[in-house]
Amino acid sequence: MRRIELPYAKSLANRVMLLRALRGEALPSPDSLWNDDMHAMLRVLKAPVGPDGVRRADAGPAGTAYRFGMAYWAAQPGAEVVLCGDARMRERPITPLVEALRRLGASIDAVPEGLRIQGVAWPSGEVEVDARESSQFASALVLVASVAAPNLRIVTPLGVSSPPYLAMSYQLAAHTALGWPPERDWSAAFVFFAPRWV
Template sequence: MQTEKLTIVPPGRALEGAVSPPGSKSITNRALLLAALANGTSRLTGALKSDDTRYMADALRAMGVGIEEPEATTFVVTGNGALSAPGQPLFLGNAGTAVRFLPAAIAAMVSSEVVVDGDEHMHKRPIMPLVTALQSLGVDITAPSGCPPVTIQGTGSFASHHVVIDAGLSSQYVSALLMAGPCSGKPFTVELAGDEIGARGYIDLTLAAMRAFGASVEQVTPSIWQVEPTGYRATDFHIEPDASAATYLWGAEALTGGKIDIGTPATHFTQPDARAFEVISAFPDMPAIIDGSQMQDAIPTIAVLAAYNNTPVRFTGIANLRVKECDRVRAVSLGLNAIRQGLAREEGDDLIVTGDPALAGQTCPAEIDTFADHRIAMSFALAGLKTSGITILDPKCVGKTYPGYWDALASLGVSYEQEIPK
């Protein structure tokens, strides 16, 4: 089967202009769920419209929630404080937030069998920590492969109201349980098993969104949260731009010595990936060791920049990148070595990028296998701003979170050579 290809033509100049990144995927999918669980009509503005949020919205519609889209960045969500059983399995593509968030809400509110499924890539993404946690609450839930599909035999309630969750692989498991908590009928306690948690900053996003929709939740200790059985109330909610999307624009600015106005200062973001701005701003003298544990989705962006850094960079704390939309540690390593062998290597779960500023201006014919991962495609496009011959396979995969990405770069003066299979 032939694959669509997009070759970036280096602009040969600083990129300057204004680009508005789309709304935050992380916040949009949290807000969609919370608005759906609320009683009344909520208006979500600044929202992201992409594959991931479409899957979430369609799943909620299938469970009786009214969702209208009067504008390009607006959802109007009407809920009745309940979810009903869908008529068929919920197909969620490779939308990790939707697949992780929905089972807990379904278990708390739906008295019927519900199957949560995804595509071939989702079938490789682990979900057992969440399944095990829900089983401990008396939920009849199974995931035979340890990954989706997940089958929930719902009773519309939890038998217990204190759950211990292993969040070492993903903070999304914790967010799923926290968001279900206000609908559980009794005070609900979420406790971490140990201190390991992937990207703790995303828990803060969850708590902020919950409180905006009327929830009462208190962080008792760094590893224990107490949630009151308030349910949710409808509200109008504005969603900030996506910090992960902003990293590509910050990277393009740094690589080309340009000036790109994204409309939001880096200090105004609440998402963890905004921490990448400080590291990117240090280019071409980024630090020798970069801990990616709290800005995971930004690491592919920074790793591609590191290929043009003055000195080598070791990325640590990135083991969780192996269970994202693809094994991103491997995908970044393979992509960099396709540009020039020896540019990157893996040591355990660390990634070392050797860095060679002389790559700028060279021609290095390289086809980048994106593994259908939007972040691999968008990150490696940055290499094409400085090095000729960089070809992105399956460029449309950016539709998962940033459908307008290629148009955004084009608006700054980037051109492409496109090959579409017949």
């Protein structure tokens, strides 16, 4: 029987990486099964400090890394980060998340490369976010708040575009221990087995 090495489920892997970074746990080292989105997530979370004291976090075309990274750095008090994305990424929707983070006190300004973010300590209470365009807006807040502001309630009064992904975020945020590697993506097995079924 041929052994199949399945890729990681990127939605799960990126959430686990974000939570591990928030909790001060070791981030994983890439291996041959990592996809581009996972590499982007790791780059954003490990963004180095430049000579000017500003970090540069490059998400490239990865929307998940960009949105989750935005919330992550907005919750790091005293951090100043330029979150970069490619031209296509900068055209994708982010306004509802930016507005929610500003209401939490973060300074977020548009710059040619993407966004300049100054992080703050998030308050308790509640914050609303319009997650009709992307559940990642709510997921980013839920995941980061679970560590940075445990008493902050995330409210989505207008609904959520993909409820199962938000549910995944809540479930992972509730786990006290998140190991690595995460589960593999069994949907990818179709690529290997489908030709036999045709």
